[in-house]
Amino acid sequence: MNKKIGTEILGTGSYFPKKVLTNADLEKMIDTSDEWIRTRTGIKERRVSEKNEPTSELAYKASIEALEDAGILPEQIDLIIIATMTPDMLVPSTACFLHKRLGLTNSAPSFDLSAACSGFIYGISAAKAFIESGLYKTILLVGAEELTKFMDWTDRNTCILFGDGAGAIVLSASEENDNVLSVFLGADGSYSNLLFLPACGTACYDPADDMNGHTIKMQGKEVFKSAVPKMVLAAEKALSFSKKELKDIKLFIPHQANMRIIEAVAKKMGVSMDRVFVNVHKTGNISAATTITALDEAIKTGRLQKGDLAELIAFGSGFTWGATVIRI
Numbered sequence: 001m002n003k004k005i006g007t008e009i010l011g012t013g014s015y016f017p018k019k020v021l022t023n024a025d026l027e028k029m030i031d032t033s034d035e036w037i038r039t040r041t042g043i044k045e046r047r048v049s050e051k052n053e054p055t056s057e058l059a060y061k062a063s064i065e066a067l068e069d070a071g072i073l074p075e076q077i078d079l080i081i082i083a084t085m086t087p088d089m090l091v092p093s094t095a096c097f098l099h100k101r102l103g104l105t106n107s108a109p110s111f112d113l114s115a116a117c118s119g120f121i122y123g124i125s126a127a128k129a130f131i132e133s134g135l136y137k138t139i140l141l142v143g144a145e146e147l148t149k150f151m152d153w154t155d156r157n158t159c160i161l162f163g164d165g166a167g168a169i170v171l172s173a174s175e176e177n178d179n180v181l182s183v184f185l186g187a188d189g190s191y192s193n194l195l196f197l198p199a200c201g202t203a204c205y206d207p208a209d210d211m212n213g214h215t216i217k218m219q220g221k222e223v224f225k226s227a228v229p230k231m232v233l234a235a236e237k238a239l240s241f242s243k244k245e246l247k248d249i250k251l252f253i254p255h256q257a258n259m260r261i262i263e264a265v266a267k268k269m270g271v272s273m274d275r276v277f278v279n280v281h282k283t284g285n286i287s288a289a290t291t292i293t294a295l296d297e298a299i300k301t302g303r304l305q306k307g308d309l310a311e312l313i314a315f316g317s318g319f320t321w322g323a324t325v326i327r328i
């Protein structure tokens with residue numbers, strides 16, 4: 001009898017643009033202060049991509065690192081998924097731009113996935129399903145964002161929060177290793193008016209519009225109120241689906257939106273902060289790229305070792321939420 005196919009994690013990678021935008025820089029642009037931003041969000045700085053450096057370029061650099069880490073060649077990928085809310089263009093997909101940049105000639109299908117800040121967890125779910133159904137064997141899953149290109153730099157409530165970056169993971173079919181133990185996803189479209197990016201969408205078509213439609217709109221306080229309970233719910237569900245307990249998880253990797261959200265989630269879950277990964281101070285919120293870049297950093301800095309269990313937890317526009325329990 002054939003053994004059950006599991007989803008093995010072969011490698012991870014990440015990439016951040018070189019340019020750093022500090023809170024001190026923002027003080028020169030808007031009426032704000034480093035102290036306000038740090039105490040309300042935990043963010044000290046974020047990375048900003050260049051004009052001629054699209055999302056697919058960040059995705060490419062993160063992917064190359066993940067492929068090297070996995071020890072496989074680009075030609076061995078048979079599906080590319082990019083989770084992003086800031087694509088290079090509306091069409092073609094950013095995944096197709098990445099396909100070209102990687103020089104693939106093997107016709108590997110490639111598509112973008114839209115679930116905002118939960119995009120990487122949605123991507124893990126899709127990749128696991130593709131692999132374990134036997135449809136695809138080796139998947140490159142990327143979370144890549146350039147949120148600074150969709151900011152209203154006069155809106156101090158929002159522009160202080162976001163940054164740019166990309167992370168990638170290579171997942172493969174395996175009869176020996178099953179590294180993705182569980183996934184839980186959720187959504188509630190009735191909150192779609194609280195955090196959105198109209199840019200170029202058919203619901204906001206207006207030939208007379210200026211750049212107004214091109215920037216993220218958010219009611220931060222309302223988003224905060226939903227983020228905490230939904231992240232706790234997602235974390236509990238994924239944990240119970242994995243048949244593990246809180247004490248079994250070495251490191252919790254929550255979506256890096258805001259330090260206060262992260263601390264509130266940890267407190268509600270009854271987890272001490274030394275078991276929670278945080279890098280929001282140097283990245284800001286990079287949406288679909290947060291959990292994968294944080295995972296990559298946790299592995300590369302030794303906070304996660306082979307065999308450890310980690311739980312990734314996310315929440316974002318939609319609203320969408322999700323969590324996954326993985327074994328390194």
Ligand SMILES: CC(C)(COP(=O)(O)OP(=O)(O)OC[C@H]1O[C@@H](n2cnc3c(N)ncnc32)[C@H](O)[C@@H]1OP(=O)(O)O)[C@@H](O)C(=O)NCCC(=O)NCCS
Pocket residue numbers: 031032033036037040041117156157158160161218220221222223224227257258261285315316317
């Ligand atoms: C956006 C957020 C940081 C604002 O923090 P807050 O404590 O809710 O602050 P408030 O909105 O109540 O604003 C308090 C005051 O600070 C002001 N303020 C807002 N942004 C400011 C800034 N960058 N600098 C200085 N003052 C600012 C407000 O105008 C307000 O002033 P007022 O009382 O005179 O009107 C917070 O709501 C948040 O983090 N929300 C979640 C957003 C998020 O993470 N979204 C993505 C989820 S995926």
